[in-house]
Amino acid sequence: MNTFEFVRPATVAEAVAAASAPGAAYHAAGTNLLDLMKGGVARPTRLVDVNRLPGLDRIEHAPDGGVRVGALVRNADLAHDPAFSRRFPAVAEALLSGASAQLRNAATVGGNLLQRTRCAYFYDTASACNKRQPGAGCDARGGENRLHAVLGWSGSCIATHPSDFCVPLVALGATVEIEGKAGWRDVPLVDFHRLPGLAPERETVLETGDLVVAVRLPAEAARFAAHARYLKVRERTSYAFAVVSAAAALRMEGDRIAEARIALGGVALKPWRAHDAEAALAGARPDAATFRRAAEAALAGAEPSGDNAFKIELARRIVARALAMAFAGTPERVPALPASPFAPVPGASIHV
Amino acid sequence: MGLSIALTVNGAPHRVELEDPRVTLLDLLRERLHLTGTKKGCDRGQCGACTVLLDGRRTNACLALAAAHDGADVLTIEGLAGGGGELHPVQAAFIAHDALQCGFCTPGQVMSAVGLIAEGHAGSDPERVREGMSGNLCRCGAYAGITEAVLDAQGRMAGRGEAA
Incomplete structure (x- = not known):
């Protein structure tokens, strides 16, 4: 791991300013970033720790049935929030099907959106990867690629996005709230991640310094x-x-x-x-x-x-x-094995 | 670059100077505080051997930067038994149910089980316990005994009105 400067801003504005420097990266739980840094895949020279920013750890239920989830809310806390899981059960089930209990206790909403692909060639610094090093080529093409993309891929990159959480969120019309140098803006989650095209190193619409501060689901999403x-x-x-x-x-x-x-x-x-x-x-x-x-x-x-x-x-x-x-029908309680195809379904084939 | 953090570890306050911000909570516990019960298995968040309770919640210490946890309360395997050496119910149940072979993953398994019982989502369903413990790998394959131990300890703790 390369060394880095560790800064702890007290406000969102300070965080955006600190993260606007070249080589800076935001740090929340670090469950993905630290792993990437240990492997030399990510090499930030400054970590901007957002864990102490005020107001980003709240789940706010609106009277109309919508919800605003702060970027620092931990995966486990969101999945087990009774009002959230009652209104958005598929999101809770997706959260509980991801990672392990230890990781869900740490990993954040914002970090989940921004986690990187698990393509083995992206992780292996001895392999060519256009995402890690623009123009280097893609060793996944012609490599071990049985788990790679079948939609929206390009000759430059065939990786997939690994999130479970984002899948029901995008189905239900979630919006991402972003604070940046130019102020606050909303981006629909469906437009937040970019397809690889010729620039797979550009993974989202975020600009330098931009900070994801919350994710919102509209009231209409609870009708499902x-x-x-x-x-x-x-x-x-x-x-x-x-x-x-x-x-x-x-x-x-x-x-x-x-x-x-x-x-x-x-x-x-x-x-x-x-x-x-x-x-x-x-x-x-x-x-x-x-x-x-x-x-x-x-x-x-x-x-x-x-x-x-x-x-x-x-x-x-x-x-x-x-x-x-x-x-x-949505089960009364998230099943013992969340999202598992091994659970029986009335009237459905057992074959997946 | 110097960073000074305060931690409460197994009830005792510590102030630790971090000359290097790269120190993980796992390395701090093992190398600085000499609490080597918390194991370094994969060091990448995949095996669960480094599980500790961080502010009461089970967490992989290998993926936690120490610098980000100034003021935290940490419970490790060394802090679990009573002052008189009386084992925690989860530790006792692991022995009673032969829930280990080589023992390397065991501190992480025990801390994860303590965390799982405190979370209170698994109930008495072995499937929920297995799912809840899936972040702790045991390459000796002691899973059957681990599940039995967790269920047994949970039952005993409920009987005594203990949360953790």
Whole structure:
């Protein structure tokens, strides 16, 4: 690890000023950043510690049903906030399906949005990686790439974004609040992460010094609470990143779907909102054929980036299954194995 | 660059001068305070051997920069047993249920179990205990005994009205 200057600003304005210097990085829990620094992947020369900034650790429930979650709220505290998990159960389930209890006790909302890809070639400083070193090339292409992207990738980068939390957030229309040198602004989460294109080193819309201060969910997102699930296929039962995941949320009116929300994880360099699949569900009957049609629409543009063609069909089945689970109803309590495909679903195939 | 931090470790106050900001809480405990019960396994947040209670919450000490935890209260495996050497119920249950073989992961497992019981989300469901303990790897494969030990200790602590 290279050495660095450690600064502890007392206000957001001080933090933004301190982080505007070249080589500076924000530090919250450090659960991803410290790991990257130990491996020499991230080499900040100044860490701006945001842990003591006032007012960023609150969950504020609005009377209209929306919520504002401060960037320093820890993953575990958000998932176990009773009002939050009741209104946004798929978000709580996604949070509890990620990492381990120790990491969830430390990791923050802001840090989750800004965590880096787990592409092994990004982590290995002996490999070529356009994200780590622009112009170096991409050893993932032609390498071990069965877990890489099938949507939105480019010749420069085929990595995926690893977040679970962001998947239901993007499905439910979350907004990111940012403080920067030019003041405060809102960015829809769906526009926050960038696809790789020719510049995979630019991962988000954040500019130098910008600080994520909160994430908001609108009141309308709570209307899906009765039919909202997150489903995540992992290569082991627990404590693993998604091979493919999906958030599915339905608002029912009688025996028809009034409105649907779908997003996928593990398939692209950003949480992937599937608007076409949502449109295919509006006004439809909630049956297996409808769910499969939506799943086809969600993956319509997918292409393998290597030895990962299986992920496309896997993702279709995960979308269809997540929809069936959402239709069956949000469970009273987050299941023992959150988001696990091993839990039985009434009326659904056991095959993923 | 000098940084001075205050920590309460196992009930005792410490002031530690950090000449280097790179020091993790794990390295501080082991190298500066000579509390070597907290183990360095992967040092990357993957194995759980370094689990301690940081302000009452189980955390990977290897991924916590000491400089960011000025004023924190830390409980390590060394601080768990009673003053007279009486084992904590979780420690006693690990012995009773043969919940270890080589013992390297055990301090982290025990601290994680204490944290899990304090969180109170697992109840008596072995599946929830296994899921809640999934951040602690045991390469000897003592998982069956670990789950039994956690459930047993939790039951005994509930009977005595203890939270941790």
